[in-house]
Amino acid sequence: MTVQPSAPHHRRLRPYPAYKPSGVEWLGEVPEHWAIMRLKNLCRRSALYGANEPATSYVDGGVRFLRTTDITDHGNLLEEGVYLEREVVRDYILSNGDLLISRSGTIGRAFQYEAERHGPCAYAGYLVRFVPGSSVIPRFLWYFTKSNSFEQWLSLSVIASTIGNVNGQKYANMHLIHPPLDEQRAIADFLDRETGRIDALMEKKQRQIELLQEKRTALISHAVTKGLGPKIKMKDSGVEWLGKIPMHWEVKKVKFLAEILRGKFSHRPRNDPQLYDGPYPFIQTGDIVRANKYINDYQQTLNELGFAVSKEFPRGTLVMSIAANIGDLAILEFPACFPDSIVGFFPKTQVDLNYLYYNLESMKQELKITAPLNTQQNLNIERIGPLKTVSPPINEQRQIAVFLDQETAKMEDLIAKIQESIDKLKEYRTALISAAVTGRIDVREEVSRQGAKFAKK
Numbered sequence: 001m002t003v004q005p006s007a008p009h010h011r012r013l014r015p016y017p018a019y020k021p022s023g024v025e026w027l028g029e030v031p032e033h034w035a036i037m038r039l040k041n042l043c044r045r046s047a048l049y050g051a052n053e054p055a056t057s058y059v060d061g062g063v064r065f066l067r068t069t070d071i072t073d074h075g076n077l078l079e080e081g082v083y084l085e086r087e088v089v090r091d092y093i094l095s096n097g098d099l100l101i102s103r104s105g106t107i108g109r110a111f112q113y114e115a116e117r118h119g120p121c122a123y124a125g126y127l128v129r130f131v132p133g134s135s136v137i138p139r140f141l142w143y144f145t146k147s148n149s150f151e152q153w154l155s156l157s158v159i160a161s162t163i164g165n166v167n168g169q170k171y172a173n174m175h176l177i178h179p180p181l182d183e184q185r186a187i188a189d190f191l192d193r194e195t196g197r198i199d200a201l202m203e204k205k206q207r208q209i210e211l212l213q214e215k216r217t218a219l220i221s222h223a224v225t226k227g228l229g230p231k232i233k234m235k236d237s238g239v240e241w242l243g244k245i246p247m248h249w250e251v252k253k254v255k256f257l258a259e260i261l262r263g264k265f266s267h268r269p270r271n272d273p274q275l276y277d278g279p280y281p282f283i284q285t286g287d288i289v290r291a292n293k294y295i296n297d298y299q300q301t302l303n304e305l306g307f308a309v310s311k312e313f314p315r316g317t318l319v320m321s322i323a324a325n326i327g328d329l330a331i332l333e334f335p336a337c338f339p340d341s342i343v344g345f346f347p348k349t350q351v352d353l354n355y356l357y358y359n360l361e362s363m364k365q366e367l368k369i370t371a372p373l374n375t376q377q378n379l380n381i382e383r384i385g386p387l388k389t390v391s392p393p394i395n396e397q398r399q400i401a402v403f404l405d406q407e408t409a410k411m412e413d414l415i416a417k418i419q420e421s422i423d424k425l426k427e428y429r430t431a432l433i434s435a436a437v438t439g440r441i442d443v444r445e446e447v448s449r450q451g452a453k454f455a456k457k
Contacts, residue, residue, distance in 0.1 A: 013441040024175045026152040031439040034179045040172035042141070045131040047168030050100075050123035051084075051092045058082045063089055067124040068102040071111045074199070075142060077118060089122035092129075097138035099130045101145065104165040108154045110145035112138055128168040135181065139188035140437065144176060147434040177438055187436045190443040193450070198429045205422050209415050216411045217362075223400050224355075224362040225390055239388045241366050249392045254363075255385030258345040258356060261313070262381055263338030281336040285321040288328040288342070293357065293405075295319070295330040312337055318345040318357055322379035326371055327364035329357055343381060350394045354401035359389055 016031040024036060040046040053065065062083045070078050086093075094100075096115040102108060104126045113121060123129060132138045144150055153174055157166045179187070226232070227246045234244040237251050245251070254260070287295060312335045313319060321328045323341035331353065338344070345360070347353050360367075366387060371379045392400070435441045 013443060013446060016439055016442045019439075022175075022177070026156065027149055027175065027177060027438065030177050031179070031442075034177055034439055036175055037178045038172065039130060039174045039176055042133055042136045042176065042178065043130045043172075044133045045129075047172040048129040048131075049168060050125045050127045050129065051089050052125040053084055053088060055082075057084055057088060059085055062086055063093065063120045063122050064118070065089065065124060066094075066100065066111070066121050066127065068105045068109055068126050071100075071102070071106075071109050073109070075109075075111050075146065077111070084122065086120070092122040094121045094123060094129070095131065097132055099132065099138060099141055099145075100127045101130070101171055102126055103128050103167055103171070107158060107166050108145065108150065110142060112142035128171055130171070136178070137181065137184040137188050139192070140179075140184035141176075143188060143191050143433055144437045146430065147437050148430060149177075149434060149438055179439070183444065186444050186447040190447050191433055191436055194432060195429055198425055198432075202422050202425050205418050205425075209418050209422075212411050212415050212418075216408055219407060219411075220358050220404055221362045223404055224358050227392065227396065228400060228403060237390070241363075242388070242390060245390050246392070249390050251388050252391040253385060254360075254387045254389060256348070257351045257359075257389070257391060258318075258347050260381045260385060261344045261346070263313075263340045263342045263344075281334060283319070283332075283336045283338055283342065285324045285328070285339075285341050288319060288321050288325070288330045293329075293331060293408075294333050295336075313344040316353065318347075318353060318360070319343070320345065320360060322371075322384070326379060327360070327367040329360055331357060343379075343384065351391070352394060352397040352401055354405065355392075355397035358401060358404050363387065363389060 018032040019029040020032045022028060022030045022036050027036070030036070051065075058065070060083065063086050064081045065084045066077070066081070070081050072078065094113040094115075096113065098113045100111045100113065100123055102110070111127075130141075132141055154166065157170050157174075225242055225245055226234075227249075229246075233247040235247045237243060237245045239251060242251070283295060313332060314335050315332055317332045319330055319332060319338065319342050321341065322343055345356060347356050367379060367384070370383050370387060436443055
């Protein structure tokens with residue numbers, strides 16, 4: 001029988017001539033000559049748990065100690081890492097081609113170790129190690145963990161788990177498609193080349209976003225501190241980060257521009273189930289998204305529990321994160337409750353709310369510098385209030401805010417479009433991997449053609 005590919009069309013790639021039922025619901029039909037095997041049967045060693053070493057054991061050099069958080073979504077390693085003495089992790093040293101899969105935290109995140117590329121490495125306890133046997137190409141095995149089939153198996157396994165993780169034995173017993181060795185190699189080579197192209201394009205688009213964000217920051221900073229006119233007489237502000245400002249503007253401390261109030265809750269409501277599912281919206285630092293001027297939606301709510309209206313910030317409050325993501329800002333479009341990791345600004349007379357938003361946005365670097373360095377950077381009202389900034393006349397504040405609303409909206413719209421194209425490329429990348437590793441498309445002819453083309457060069 002024949003089957004049409006479920007992935008996006010890719011040049012001249014066609015399905016295999018004949019398919020058969022795999023006998024595994026989440027795999028569906030597979031090429032007729034492919035086998036179905038469990039992961040443990042493809043490995044020389046299987047389901048090996050990593051070392052549990054505390055941060056106090058980390059050293060400046062030695063063997064890199066891989067943790068789930070060191071692995072990116074695409075299965076690469078972050079540049080920065082931690083290290084342990086070789087003697088401490090001698091039983092957990094990786095061999096070339098080993099596959100690591102996370103069993104907790106970001107469940108299913110996978111990494112294939114390459115000795116020449118990554119240097120000596122050991123692995124932590126939340127990662128499970130599989131040592132591929134001679135009948136499987138490690139790169140093919142890794143690509144399978146990036147497929148929709150693996151994600152489907154993972155979601156079913158997590159749902160079936162009572163503790164929200166997937167242990168090593170579950171991974172070991174997972175059914176895999178097992179093509180002949182030469183086809184595994186062809187699929188891995190094909191995906192190396194094609195995902196490399198996709199990744200390069202996504203990286204280029206991501207750089208475009210970064211440049212637009214830098215341009216947005218520069219535009220806000222210039223308009224807020226220098227004004228909009230082309231030939232404004234300037235004076236020295238006496239404040240290093242401000243430099244010169246328009247002659248008729250004033251320098252004021254933030255506390256003279258706005259009253260600053262701190263959120264009322266010293267803990268997250270998720271720590272107390274009784275606080276959930278009530279009439280009071282609850283906003284946390286993660287809800288204040290960079291470059292989104294307004295908060296108009298929320299995920300969490302608090303039960304009444306006698307809360308007074310005074311514990312809420314009203315609609316129109318300018319709120320800022322002072323713990324995680326220091327300096328992220330937004331204007332409330334509804335009344336809400338806040339933790340003490342967020343402060344609210346209430347503009348005083350002759351201070352425009354929208355200009356104040358952009359003014360504080362231009363101060364983000366100064367706010368971060370002001371935050372004390374300890375276990376976690378954080379600010380408080382006493383540190384924010386004395387910071388100096390500019391104060392133009394109210395009519396100029398409004399003109400600047402209107403100008404920035406218009407110009408930043410254009411940039412943010414362009415950023416959103418670029419991000420949408422990146423998201424589509426990510427979807428295509430996953431679909432292409434899924435189609436190749438599950439046999440929905442036959443890449444052998446394409447790989448052979450590319451090989452012949454390369455040989456001619």
